[in-house]
Amino acid sequence: MSGNARYVFAVARDLDVAELSGTHGFQGAAVEAVEHEKLAAVVCDVDLAEFGAEPLTRNLEDLAWVERVARTHNEVVWRVAAVSTCAPLRLVTVCADDESVRAKVDSLRAGLEDVLDRIEGRQEWSVKVLVAPRPAGETSPVAPATSGADYLRRKRQASDRRRDLSVEAEHIARDVHDLAHTHAVASRRLAPQDPRLTGRPETMVLNAAYLVEADEHEAFTAALHAAGEQHPSVTVEVEGPWPAYSFAVLE
């Protein structure tokens, strides 16, 4: 299969496409808007030799390809979100041509409008709570065990301590989530990221997304930073604002 198709990054409202000039999608292709009534699908040309069904199936097995495409997709979404109300699309949405893009936007219009209403003037914030792999103090030097019973007792104590810490961390995670939620209009708990994927040794006990009013973000971040200081046994990470990926879901 050869020729071009249209890769769709996002559906936006109140987009002035001139503000996207200089934004590039894949292979240097310019990002364009396919307008349909008040909505605009943000697209770029892609080569079917790379994004056709068969090459796509193959490419999705290539992690370097997936990473490159994911980052480009995300960067374009980022630019669009900065200048409009933007509902990001899931990775690799490819349509034959602009007519097809318009028809799909039209068929989903009511749902898309609902999503855009939900996220307008709001942004996504990420909050993570991480626990260090070993608690401070456990590394202090200890005299060798004097007997087998002593050894077992120490093992049991260490295991109890670990269990208490993990229970404590779960409680803190819940408190942090509840606190963040009170400053947000919606929240979504995501699966904790595996340390092998994040490359970090800590255990993630909370990974959540919050939809926050743009003019409430200072109160949101201030509350979470205070929570982080209140709980020195964990790290509270607040990142954002991000485009509202986690809340751009068709009902």
Added chain:
Amino acid sequence: MSERTLAPVRGGAPDRPAYGPAPSNLADVLERVLDKGIVIAGDIQVNLLDIELLTVKIRLLVVSVDKAAELGIDWWRTDPMLSSEAKDRELADENERLRARLQELEASSENGQ
């Protein structure tokens, strides 16, 4: 959230804080672009039931199916793109095959030690 709060600008552009740089953490990017966002069935479709995307997701998470379930990473079970009954059944079969394969691998690696 009181005195610092700005009144929303009615009829004008919403008050948007500038977006910072996109996250560099690949996990943050992938969990959003692969698992969140609007799903529109494009004209070019990869058959997820050939588990291409599914395996990519699992491999990106660098966890086995069993380990992922244990960690509460079970989005593929609720993914709307995969949720019709027939698809579920195929997925279940696929999972079963993956599990069987995993057990084989685990068994062989234990034997090898």
